[in-house]
Amino acid sequence: MNQPSAAACGAPGPDAHPTMADRGWLAVACRLAAEHPVEGTGLAAGVVVVADDGTELARGHSREDSRAHAEEVAFGVLSTTETRLSGATVYSSLAPCAQRSGDARPCAELIRDAGVRRVVTALRDPAGAVSAGDGMKLLESAGVTVIELPEYARAAMKPNRHDP
Numbered sequence: 001m002n003q004p005s006a007a008a009c010g011a012p013g014p015d016a017h018p019t020m021a022d023r024g025w026l027a028v029a030c031r032l033a034a035e036h037p038v039e040g041t042g043l044a045a046g047v048v049v050v051a052d053d054g055t056e057l058a059r060g061h062s063r064e065d066s067r068a069h070a071e072e073v074a075f076g077v078l079s080t081t082e083t084r085l086s087g088a089t090v091y092s093s094l095a096p097c098a099q100r101s102g103d104a105r106p107c108a109e110l111i112r113d114a115g116v117r118r119v120v121t122a123l124r125d126p127a128g129a130v131s132a133g134d135g136m137k138l139l140e141s142a143g144v145t146v147i148e149l150p151e152y153a154r155a156a157m158k159p160n161r162h163d164p
């Protein structure tokens with residue numbers, strides 16, 4: 001299997017219509033998850049944040065550091081002065097969560113408040129695996145363009161199937 005490549009897949013699509021670049025970047029996010037499975041009951045997700053010119057701004061996967069969720073990891077490495085976020089697209093193998101226990105902020109809110117323009121995911125509702133509200137709905141109602149590419153659902157769920 002190829003390593004997730006830092007090579008650009010191209011500029012994200014301009015609107016709600018997924019492009020080849022969108023599919024390429026989502027595939028990178030799915031590979032990040034697949035290469036970093038999570039032990040126990042946690043979900044493995046991969047995230048790539050891409051500026052509107054196709055520059056990769058950040059990437060992350062679940063449990064990469066003390067932060068549990070891939071989106072937190074990716075946004076954690078971004079400077080708060082990163083102006084390119086406002087036009088960016090977030091590729092997340094699993095839909096961002098909308099509810100969390102404790103002090104941690106839901107990933108959908110992190111994405112919304114960053115001013116991200118589009119979010120592309122493989123799996124809006126990973127078979128009930130995300131019992132954390134509908135992050136895509138939260139983003140949609142905030143005016144973010146949300147796109148689901150179900151053809152990547154299998155790849156996104158692969159590291160989350162704990163059968164032999």
Ligand SMILES: [Zn+2]
Pocket residue numbers: 069070071096097106107108
């Ligand atoms: Zn989350």
